[in-house]
Amino acid sequence: MTVLEARSLSKTFTRDGLWRKGQAKRAVNGVSFTLAKGKTLAVVGESGSGKSTLARLLMRLLVADEGDVLLHGESITSLRGAALRRKRRHIQMVFQDPFASLNPRMTIGNTVAEGLRVHQAQLNRAQRNEKVAEVLQQCGMDADAMPRYPHQFSGGQRQRIGIARALVVQPDVLVLDEPVSALDVSVQAQILNLLRQLQQDHGLAYVFISHDLSVVRHIADDMLVMFAGHVLETGSAKNVLLNPKHPYTTALLDAMPIAHPSLRDNSADEIAVDPEQTADHGCPFRLRCDTAEGDCAHADMHLNNAGHACLHPIVSPL
Amino acid sequence: MSHTFSHESLEISHLSLAVPIGGQYVEAVSDVSLLLNAGRVMGLVGESGCGKSLTAQALLRLGEHQGVKHCAGDVLLGGKSIFAMSESQLRHFRGGQVAMIFQEPMTALNPVFTVGAQITEVIRLHLDVNKQTAKKRAIALLHDVGMAEASVLMGQYPDALSGGMRQRILIAMAMATNPRFIVADEPTTALDVSVQKRIIALLRRLQQQHQQGMLLVTHDFGLVAEMCDDVAVMYAGQIVERATVHEIFNHARHPYTRALMDCRPEIGVRGDMLPVIAGQVPAPGQYGAGCRFAKRCAFADDQCASPIAENAWHDGTHHARCVHGDQQ
Secondary structure, X not given: OEEEEEEEEEEEEEOOOOOOOOOEEEEEEEEEEEEEOOOEEEEEOOOOOOHHHHHHHHOOOOOOOEEEEEEOOEEOOOOOHHHHHHHHOOEEEEOOOOOOOOOOOOOHHHHHHXXXXXHOXXXXXHHHHHHHHHHHHHOOOOHHHOOOOHHHOOHHHHHHHHHHHHHXXXXXXXXXXXXXXXXXXXXXXHHHHHXXXXXXXXXXXXXXXXXXXXXHHHHOOEEEEEXXXXXXXXXXHHHHHHOOOOHHHHHHHHOOOOOOHHHOOOOOOOOOOOOOOOOOOOOOOHHHOOOOOHHXXXXXXXXXXXXXXXXXXXXXOO | OOOOOOOOEEEEEEEEXXXXXXXXXXXXXXXXXXXXXXXXXXXXXXXXXXXHHHHHHHOOXXXXXHOOEEEEEEEEEOOEEHHHOOHHHHHXXXXXXXXXXXXXXXXXXXXXXXXXXXXXXXXHHHOOOOHHHHHHHHHHHXXXXXXOOHHHHHOOOHHHOOHHHXXXXXXXXXXXXXXXXXXXXXXXOOOOHHHHXXXXXHHHHHHHHHOOEEEXXXXXXXXXXXXXXXXXXXXXXXXXXXXXXXXXXXXXXXXXXXXXXXXXXXXXXXXXXXXXXXXOOOOOOOXXXXXXXHHHOOOOOHHHHOOOOOOOEEEOOEEEOOOOHHHO
């Protein structure tokens, strides 16, 4: 059952300079996907690939220039005011930085209860507190955290609080923007386990934004590989990671940290690449691509039926 | 002036440091000893709050201005204590003999000076050269860290550059005086994955080419696997295990080291749940007398309640602060 769908989403930003009109940057370019109940879609790519803009479009914190976001089959793009607020209860966000995303002057109880005040205003204080305590407990926190402030908690605990804040209104979809990147590896494992447990218990669907492919492999069912706002490859996470077709996906895989010192590659490339270097016509990745040929500059690039957008895909050794 | 000291080794000897918490000093680094040798990379590994950055900063006597108190022990360059150095000797030592590469390339450069001005400043502070020579050396350094248009770059300001570019400039600045030792504190953590690998390759090539000794502070075992020759694992202010990198990856003996390595999600394995370490790292001041990991350890028993020596388990150069090292 599809809970969230994106249809050809695009967003362009224009940054005006002090003296002149700035250049337009297409941050998200024709992105489509569907996400089913209980499933996880990972969105991967370098900084500047449009991952976070996509997240904000899905949350409708930004309005798309083109395309549509459907929640339970209903478009949220044109909703306003109370209708938008009602719909928004179903999709909640968890942010990367557990230090910046909690208000330092609000108690944990008030932070988590805020969503309830908006979405379930009929509840009285005792009922609210009961719900907050319950959701904190589901996230591995004691109810005695409620009168305390964010600075009294570690990064991992704060991220649990951030997840509790998102869950308290019983959403169907969580958009998680790099939820474990700022955490120590031992804490990261705890949070990933918590997310999996919550998904099993509540049938939550996740949009999981990450640059860490080992985390993605662990948690995702499907994935989108983004570069300069375009989806360059998509499919099941297993397929994309074990059998990548797009040279950019392979480049990301090659950049992963190694698991053992015996895997050191002393011939690794150390020359600087400009991450901003993208082509404005043809394949956006071709300036950084080892296998690019003349036709990559001319062809109109889009995802094909095999789930990749490359004229010269990698042929698997099998 | 650069030959006052012997440069062969940089040693931390039984160092203890305290940090101010709630108005009083609490020990945060306990009796840490480390020996850095020319041509080798030592990884100092641990989670946030274990004292690894404090230890690294003590190598340059940084941190004193942030209220870190030096309680006991010493830092020795070629046998000479850096705590006995005069201000001018210390200025020469920092950057001249031991250079530091910080984690955050966005804040470590001064936004109001050009790249060229910042690199030539370092060169002229430490080497007796004129402006022209310093400029030439700066351009050569930028080439050496993989920057193609070095002379154009000299006139640019840091905010025009990406994180990876800035980190390369900081590496160039650290290498400017050809120091014998480099302290790198999470040098790739703030960078994009595709940039990380290239910076690692660059650092490793420069370190080997100049046969520098390096202390690499990190929480990332992937980076340890890529770069280190030796590893010291820290937990709650103490070194709990030390060995060569292959020993650590093949036969880690301390339960904490093993637990830390096991909770990494590995590519190609889709497990339902990851192994985790129960409980939390104790805060400074709450370490207790015995093994500091005991409360979280599956092997803990009565023996773990008394102080454990750093070499409680040992085999050659492999040491583990654990009485149950054989059970691992």
